[in-house]
Amino acid sequence: TRIFVFLMRGTPAIVQLYFFYYGIATFSKLIRDMDPVPAVAIVMSLNIGAFMSESIRGALMAVDEGQKEAALSLGMSNLQMIRRIIIPQATRVALPALFNDIINIVKLSSLAFMLGVIDIMGAAKIEGSYTFRYFEIYAAVMVVYLVIIGILTLMHKYIAQKCSAHKKNENSRERVEHRNFIVGNNGNKKPDSQGEHCR
Template structure:
């Protein structure tokens, strides 16, 4: 009789799955990096009320937040090759869409998705900084770019960090959708191995533990980073 749960197989699943962890981490960190660029750009466009771009940024955020990530991944996976084919026909380029790795579509989709959520967090953080600080920076000769980079953004980062951390944790868990378009991450590895052993429960439980540990580590790192960024502000407030 087959046992309900094979603890030994559960433990042996980790060495089989962990070699694919770098793929999961690559998706998460790459998408977060690109998402921060997208989110910051969209936030600044909305704050400075740039005509046309502001409406496009609002539409982008509304669409992304109103549709599932899975649908967005499929739209990128099937839509971007069609766009490349159209560009090939219109401007004479020779881009082979079939040679673009599926991993690229996943990173692109996750970056665009998390960027919409980061945009709101970054926008709120920037608006929380007193306008007088920017005016003081201008009065000593700083350009708007210098004031933003040296005065506003460091403080806004400390304010936005909890939301950024939560978004990153959600992004890490969302990478589990990558296997649906043939990206072999830890989720896909568990499915492939389970097809041979039929021990899906033990394998998926191992995957769950891996995600859980990663998220705990990220949460701890974010808390320490937040303490570091806000330490100076607390010291000043306590004086």
């Protein structure tokens, strides 16, 4: 797994596309007869999978071990600990990196036309070769990508705000429960047992 992640993160996406579609094709009839579209989809999926796996791994490692031990000491099962402690915190940490990976893969998809896929870049290149209006055509392509990236950015902000609001609600509830435990339901501060004993 580490070797796979190292290879996918350490080599350019265009090299991965050529290696898969042209290099492996010399040994595999299945790849040789494959349409470029699924080939691009496979390589891009492997590429984003490698980057996302590292983002998720880093987010999981960011959860304090003390919180895991505290959850187990309170009688939580491993499944409850993962669902209530690890996943909520890891999600907030991983969100920026995951959306960054998604944005990168959207931009890398422009390399698909290198294998003959007629995507937006391929269509722009063909149209430019006929009309020679490269400035207008590629400016329009830039606008399309900016709109897509803008939508993804807004989605990230919306989800991040939802996670932050959920975290604030949890913290407020914990503070109320802690205050009720200290003060008591009747509004009177609970006596300090150690102080009472000293007196």
